[in-house]
Amino acid sequence: MTIAPGGGKRIIILASSADAVAIDLPARLARSDIAVVTPTDLSQPGWSYRPGRREASIVVAGQMLQCHDIAAVVTRLPWVSDMELPHIVASDRSYVAAEMGAFLLAWLSEIDCPVANRPRPNCLCGPFWRHERWVLEAARIGLEVEPVRRRANADGGEYVSTTVGRRASVTVVGERCVGEVDGQLGAAALRLARATGVETLTAQFADFGGGMRFFTANPWPRLEDDDTAIALLDHLVAPAGVP
Amino acid sequence: MIVLWGMPGDPPLDAVHRMLLRSGAPTLLVDQRRPEGTSLTMAVGQRLSGTLIVGAMSVALEDISAVYLRPQDTPCAALDDALLTVAELAAALVLNRPDAMAANTSKPYQSAQIRAVGFSVPDTLITTSPDAARAFIAQHGSVIYKSVSGVRSVVGELREADSARLAEIRWCPTQLQQRIRGVDVRVHVVGDAVFACEVRSDAVDYRYAHLSGVGVELSSIVLHDECAARCLALARAARLPLAGIDLRRTDDGEWYCFEINPSPGFTYYQHATGAPIDAAIAALLARSSQVTRRTSRTDND
Numbered sequence: 001m002t003i004a005p006g007g008g009k010r011i012i013i014l015a016s017s018a019d020a021v022a023i024d025l026p027a028r029l030a031r032s033d034i035a036v037v038t039p040t041d042l043s044q045p046g047w048s049y050r051p052g053r054r055e056a057s058i059v060v061a062g063q064m065l066q067c068h069d070i071a072a073v074v075t076r077l078p079w080v081s082d083m084e085l086p087h088i089v090a091s092d093r094s095y096v097a098a099e100m101g102a103f104l105l106a107w108l109s110e111i112d113c114p115v116a117n118r119p120r121p122n123c124l125c126g127p128f129w130r131h132e133r134w135v136l137e138a139a140r141i142g143l144e145v146e147p148v149r150r151r152a153n154a155d156g157g158e159y160v161s162t163t164v165g166r167r168a169s170v171t172v173v174g175e176r177c178v179g180e181v182d183g184q185l186g187a188a189a190l191r192l193a194r195a196t197g198v199e200t201l202t203a204q205f206a207d208f209g210g211g212m213r214f215f216t217a218n219p220w221p222r223l224e225d226d227d228t229a230i231a232l233l234d235h236l237v238a239p240a241g242v243p
Numbered sequence: 244m245i246v247l248w249g250m251p252g253d254p255p256l257d258a259v260h261r262m263l264l265r266s267g268a269p270t271l272l273v274d275q276r277r278p279e280g281t282s283l284t285m286a287v288g289q290r291l292s293g294t295l296i297v298g299a300m301s302v303a304l305e306d307i308s309a310v311y312l313r314p315q316d317t318p319c320a321a322l323d324d325a326l327l328t329v330a331e332l333a334a335a336l337v338l339n340r341p342d343a344m345a346a347n348t349s350k351p352y353q354s355a356q357i358r359a360v361g362f363s364v365p366d367t368l369i370t371t372s373p374d375a376a377r378a379f380i381a382q383h384g385s386v387i388y389k390s391v392s393g394v395r396s397v398v399g400e401l402r403e404a405d406s407a408r409l410a411e412i413r414w415c416p417t418q419l420q421q422r423i424r425g426v427d428v429r430v431h432v433v434g435d436a437v438f439a440c441e442v443r444s445d446a447v448d449y450r451y452a453h454l455s456g457v458g459v460e461l462s463s464i465v466l467h468d469e470c471a472a473r474c475l476a477l478a479r480a481a482r483l484p485l486a487g488i489d490l491r492r493t494d495d496g497e498w499y500c501f502e503i504n505p506s507p508g509f510t511y512y513q514h515a516t517g518a519p520i521d522a523a524i525a526a527l528l529a530r531s532s533q534v535t536r537r538t539s540r541t542d543n544d
Contacts, residue, residue: 043415048370099415102348154322
């Protein structure tokens with residue numbers, strides 16, 4: 001089956017060339033409107049971006065697309081690593097990786113279409129926070145949290161673990177949770193997603209004794225699961241005929 | 244308690260440290276050259292708590308009122324990461340929060356912040372297309388190239404002779420900018436204070452003028468109110484209470500802004516002009532020690 005939502009525009013999945021889940025997604029969902037872009041594509045002639053002018057062209061599988069040809073972007077690439085660039089001479093790899101990452105940060109921040117998630121300066125996928133920051137942000141909006149403890153010195157560091165009982169994870173896409181979810185945990189995850197300003201995130205809860213509490217979260221788009229992937233694509237680009 | 248973190252020998256760190264010691268403000272230096280005496284325990288739930296120990300001194304994380312960061316990369320990655328977490332989360336004045344500093348990793352990302360406060364920015368093209376680059380050069384006549392990322396690079400002018408090298412840009416998005424002629428002005432924002440330094444040089448990039456034997460003259464100037472207000476607005480928007488802002492004033496009085504540096508090496512400008520930037524930073528840090536800051540990190544953002 002081939003679906004072409006968004007009036008023939010393409011949905012771009014930005015991913016590592018080692019990200020089999022993303023690479024396989026167009027075939028898995030039988031969607032010809034999905035195109036996967038990896039850092040290798042950034043070494044093709046034809047990319048152009050004029051900051052502040054909403055003008056850009058990109059190159060996907062040798063084909064040039066203008067910004068208005070892009071329906072949405074899903075970012076699975078936290079940053080561009082040296083290892084993504086075997087075609088660049090070794091002495092230049094770190095520099096080129098930093099340049100590509102900086103380019104993508106600016107372009108994805110400005111592009112005038114839905115993006116899951118909009119990048120933050122330290123991560124192209126959205127807020128890539130330390131465990132402690134997630135806990136503090138969750139506590140700030142009133143969620144029950146499990147404190148996180150850490151110690152460090154010149155010899156190393158470690159998180160102080162606590163015995164964990166039951167675990168649950170909740171993936172938010174837009175204004176809803178995907179799959180069957182406990183109502184209270186779902187509401188908590190939705191509040192966190194709204195407070196964080198992301199299109200999608202996965203929140204994890206655990207029972208450390210005394211009930212389920214927020215543990216951590218990440219903004220990584222969960223394309224592994226078909227239901228989540230379809231929910232995310234539908235959230236970003238309404239299927240044809242759906243208002 | 245005011246915490247300084249970095250390597251003694253770093254001129255900005257040393258300058259601020261000297262000023263704080265002179266003022267008698269309670270100060271703890273986390274010396275990256277001597278990590279063996281440093282340890283940190285922390286817990287984060289409703290708030291950050293824990294203890295930082297440096298040699299014989301210890302401070303409760305809740306009692307840290309201000310932090311000045313100048314860390315270098317060291318082999319003590321776990322300790323550095325824990326200290327960065329404290330800098331990220333402490334209910335204190337932090338110069339500057341690591342997440343706010345991260346915007347400097349992308350010049351075009353920063354340029355959106357710069358445009359939003361009303362500064363002009365040079366017309367910019369980032370491209371892997373030699374044809375697009377040639378068209379941009381033809382449009383502007385004089386064009387410079389610089390890194391897109393925060394990796395320090397020498398800003399250079401693209402000349403006709405470089406045209407053959409344009410084929411190389413297909414490998415990596417390359418940033419070209421309309422060359423703006425005028426006088427460079429480096430502005431340091433410290434809280435609500437503004438220190439401006441005019442830089443006169445014939446070099447395309449005055450930071451590297453010595454490499455081409457070109458001279459540089461620096462002198463303190465007073466910015467007019469509108470420009471100073473714009474610098475303060477930019478620092479606020481970027482959540483950088485301490486910032487080094489690179490401006491250029493054209494002959495017809497237009498102000499262009501190129502970059503906002505979140506960890507400025509201000510001593511180069513201070514030595515040349517006598518502007519008391521170190522004292523202003525120390526005073527800003529010390530003022531925060533007189534204020535109780537125990538509610539949340541967002542107090543200072």
